[in-house]
Amino acid sequence: MNLSYRIFYVFLRNLISYKRFVVPTLIVSIGQPLFYLLTFGIGLGAYMGSFGGKPYLHFLVPGVLVSSVMLSASFECLYGTFVKVVHERLYDSLVATPVSAEDAVAGDIAWGAFRGLIGGVLMLGVAVVMGIFPASVVSVVLLLVLMVFVGVLFGSLAMIVTSFAPNFDFFNYYTELVITPMLFFSGVFFPLDRFPEWMKTFALFLPLTHAVNISRAAFAGQVAPGLAVDFLVLVALEVAAFYTGIRLMKRRLIE
């Protein structure tokens, strides 16, 4: 791993180019989760009664928060990176400078995580407007840290897919067969308790499940011993995905 502080320069390049896309991308990254909150939270929530003594929205918001981070970070490291690597050939000129291929890929993952963070913070803002507040300031800080963490995780996973994607259409397999099911099997919209055993076991293998558990606990300010497992699973996955994503992308970039 030939990583250096130049990761930041790659991040900076993305930030400079971002000012031209900032409005459309903000609209996109807030659109889908907002749609879930409105339809599920208010529409479906009206039939749901209360969840653990609170309105359904309190259950929904922490899950949608991390899902929006997942979506933003994934899309950035799928489509965004693919355009830069294949269409714009940007990486070709990057690796001819002291920026290494590893720096470039890590910089894009960091950028994906940042986009995820923006998406998550926007969602948090929407939730607050809707009257759903995190338990405390500590909760907010924990949620922000979690968002960055989840962003790096899903950015790295997306990077693995991008490393062998022949074209844009290939990303449909990942978004439709991995990301979308994950949204429904990870306890974002409803608790996993009443799932059959095999489905509960399956959910344990989805990284989003663990992120949702932590997000919900952080949001409510309630710590439980089970969270340690969620945390360890996420850390292990994150390290593995980050390492693999960079290795595989380097193989694509350097021949």
Place this chain on the structure above:
Amino acid sequence: MAGVISATNLVKQYKALTAVDGISFVINEGECFGFLGPNGAGKTTTIRMVHCVSPITSGSITVFGQRAHIDNRSIKMMTGVIPQEITLDVDLTVYENLRVFAYFFDIPKAEARKRIDELLSFVELDAKRNSKISELSTGMKRRLLIARALLNKPRLIIADEPTTGLDPQARHLIWQRLRLLKRQGTTLILTTQYMEEAQQLCDRIVVMYEGRILREGAPSRLIEDEIGREVVEIRISKDEDTRLVSELADVACGHERAGDTLYFYCKDGKGLMRKVVEMNLPNVLNRPATLEDVFLKLTGRSLIE
């Protein structure tokens, strides 16, 4: 002059394809060294190994005393690359393209600003400072690539077919800029398919074909050795070859048939021309030998796909 870049038994293997097949060369400080060859000869692959973006299969390269390899950041720090394809950042303006590259080379803020101003005027793009890349002509894009390659004040500039697709004005401007850099002592490596470009810029060239170096030397020297001074082209049916070759044997030093034309190479065209005129042949052209003749003689006159 001291050799600052040297390659020994350099090999590049892509799965079944051997792109570079055991070549060696030495490039001196301050000279312009050209790689000539048809498409797929291995020129680009060779220079990509020199500037550390393509792993070396076997053999070695040293650049300014350091061994070249994929993770060598300090060679990249001293090298400016003008790529074959236009790899400008289309999401950024002209100025931002240079600004971002200045970050990549750790150039401090004030210094970066100063160098960008200088370089934009060096390549005559001051007026386009805040333009988008899509608003530039191909010639302007190529000039911006040159400015970008010079940001880090490189000791070595690698130009991979820098004038492909340009009109004559733009091409001459780029040649002037490259000659100016050479006069300032920068070492230049150039790949090209344009023989005129090689003759204009290069002190020494190598002709590559199928991953090997066929010949090496100064352009004028190579022409003299391989072809002679003059070429006589006769457009005539192939059936006449044997007769013409035997009749002209004592005045020509070599001949070659390609398509509808028979080429004679000679040290002095006068004797040959006198004889050809005596024979009253139609469609005859007498001209000075060029690097293009060397190139075609060595790499074949048939189409290379």
